[in-house]
Amino acid sequence: MKRTISFAAGILVLALVFSAWAEARRPQPMPLTPTLTGETEYCLTCHADLEEISPSHPVETYGCVVCHGGERLALDADLAHSTMRGGKNPSDLAVVEESCGGSDCHSGQAADERDHIQRVLTSVQATYAGAIANIRYTFGAQPDLNAYLGTRAVQDTTTQTGITSLAAFDPARETNPALQTFAENCLECHLNSEPRPGDEYARFSGCAACHTPTATTFPPRSRDAAEGLVHTLTTAIPYTQCNTCHNRGNYDLRTMTFAPRDDQPADRIHDYYQPIAQFTRCEWTLDCIDCHTRSESMGDGDIHNNQKEIQYVQCRTCHGTLDELPHTRTLTDPNDLAFRLAALNQGARHLELGDTIIVTETGEPLWNTRQLPDGTFELVGKATRQYFTFRPVMGTACEQKPDEQESRYCHQCHSAER
Amino acid sequence: MNEKDVTRRDFLKLITNGLLTLSGLLGLGGIFRFLTYQTDPSPPTEFDLGPTTNYPDGSRTVLPRVPAVLLHTKDGYSALSLVCTHLGCTVNEDDSDGYVCPCHTSRFSANGSVVRGPADRPLRALRVEEHDDGRLWLYTA
């Protein structure tokens, strides 16, 4: 009689011990109260060994939630991740304003072009307006080569180019089937798109497409990168990252398909550009961003018809012409934008007051250059940290005609042999 | 019923009571841990005050978020807690370089000693350290 009760009491004790054991197996919560938000979050309970995303975003200040969203108190992976912005990538352009925006952060302030988000949203890298206009014109869907449509609808209320808005390109409203095929096969290389499948295309969308290098060195590409596990933001963007979209092959307009390059580059000179390209030595020893500026790559805040309208840096930007030295600026103002850009790319170059740097035709500082006392110039690779010296054209034996100063004319003599 | 049965029943009774007490204690232990959990994390005890250049020699800076006052004299940096030693209100600066508590009018001199009660202990001196990177840190613990 009494035995059954003892037995049941034993079962209850076992059940209690079992629930205490289940409780003890739960991870010890690891709180973090970022100074920016002041709201305690427990993401580090599981993500303690994640590398810091960048020196500009220390985790003690920002925490995780202000960028990624998510449930800061939940210790259940499914619930904690259920409200994350943009999944693994909060910089996706659909959510970027919420994740990276705000007047203290990357939107809102036009001073020093700190309205990055507005500029990127209207840039040709995001709108893909040139390609869309070109194809629609070719197939008779629009009367000229002007941009009317982009990958997403965007507006520019303070336009300097005369284009105030682009509507969204909608293949369903196109009558020519070629345009539908175009939409299916050829819209994979803009900031709003997910990449084509394959390691060589592995990148995120939005800001992270460029600022989160999924491929840091050549070769190999990291496996983590392909799986989207890179937690880095940087302004030292290697060419390999640009090459996840650029130099990957060609579009065939007859079949409206993408023909990937089929060479197997074994070194950097062969990897940099696809086989048909003509280029000079500095183009493959440097990285794309060593010459191309932020307004070229991230837009200048205006909607443009195509890439040509925004890309302007040429050989002569750094080398000048036979008659002209490159534009330079001596840094006298400690608030000069060049100092800020140099500081944000940690360690590539320490600029000092009094340094003379090259500026582009529009006045953008090439902060990684410096004039040396002998009149030659020095450039440091933003990603490679390598130093290069170079001379201006003036005073050399260059035979270039004065009216043929675009880079393609330089390439006629100076192209690199592969 | 023989004697063996009686001891057997006593033994079972002991086991049962023991097990029931054990489960009760387990439950109480769990409930105790449950109830003693603090939802809000403890307030910080270390404060980064920024570069030392913000506090020139001879300066006297009130730090409301601590709350404390930072002094830079010939002898270096020192800090005084602005928490009244009576019942914990935050004291204000008065007209004569001292401090007065708004709650019960305790008065303290510029160096924190009691001028007039009801407080009976001086304002607490806080540890200030200059780190190698040129930043000042204040510790309230």
Added chain:
Amino acid sequence: MRPNFFHHLHPPSIPAEQSRFRYTLGAGGLGIFLSLVLLVTGALEMFFYIPSPEQAALSVQTLTYLVPYGGLIRNLHYWAAQALVVVTVVHLLRVIFTGSFVPPRRFNYLLGLGLLALILFLDFTGYALRWDEGVRWALVAGTNLLKTIPSLGKSLYGLVVGGSTLGAATLIRFYSWHVFGLTLAVVILGIWHAFRVRRDGGIAAPPPKQRTNNARISRFELVRREVLAMLLSAAALFVLAALLPAPIAAPIQAASDSLGEARAPWFFLWIQQLLRLGNPFWMGVAIPLIALTTFAALPYLFETLPTDQQGHWFPRAGRGAQAIAAGIVLAWLVLTILESLR
């Protein structure tokens, strides 16, 4: 010895035949035990739950994930609540299928029905207190159902919701009803219900002369069985709570356009299925009320049961009531299964 409530509930001896588990199913006693578990775990939850729209779901997350044993206590509360619905319905069926609802037990039967309704309301209000995306649409649909009631609807909605839309006023009302109003009513009705059992002649049994077995069990034996049942069901609850977490979801987003899954709590799935079939008032309000009224009418429709048929399963004279109750519960089950398979 001075008479006390415990002795009132536990007479010196009761008929052995009618105190067997296979006659009572232990449902009434389990219901009392689960209610006690709910009172204790609920009181503990109140130490961490914050009934405001901004804080509610977050405080549930704190309770679930951060407070030591908080998840366990929440799971115990959840599973005890689900079990209570099942146990109450089983108890109702037992009472009908053994003919124990006829006078003199008619009034207590009605008290029990009232308790069932209160328990469903408690479950729904408790479910709503999560105030997260998982309950959002059930909450919207459930409260909008009130508006469909002719002439009374608008004011009833205002009374329950405390405004023109769901908000802070709604949450604090649901909270007050859950932890105070409904709980108080269940405690009072529950004690009354238990008190009335002996007043109505104890557990339903045939008169002594008509019994086939006149054996009785002692008060001591009754308590022993109750303790056994409590220990085992407590152990089962703990294991269930440790293994299967109660549902939880992200806080309600102000401008959420994701509809998510709009699903009623399981005990109201049958209403959700009914609502798919037609007019919301008839399907969502009238039919459930008719079902409840039908149950309430049973002891008036089938007023007598021959004494020799009392205290047994499925007495012949009670076939009508049994068929009606079985029909309603079967329909409930079918609708619930249909909806959960969607």
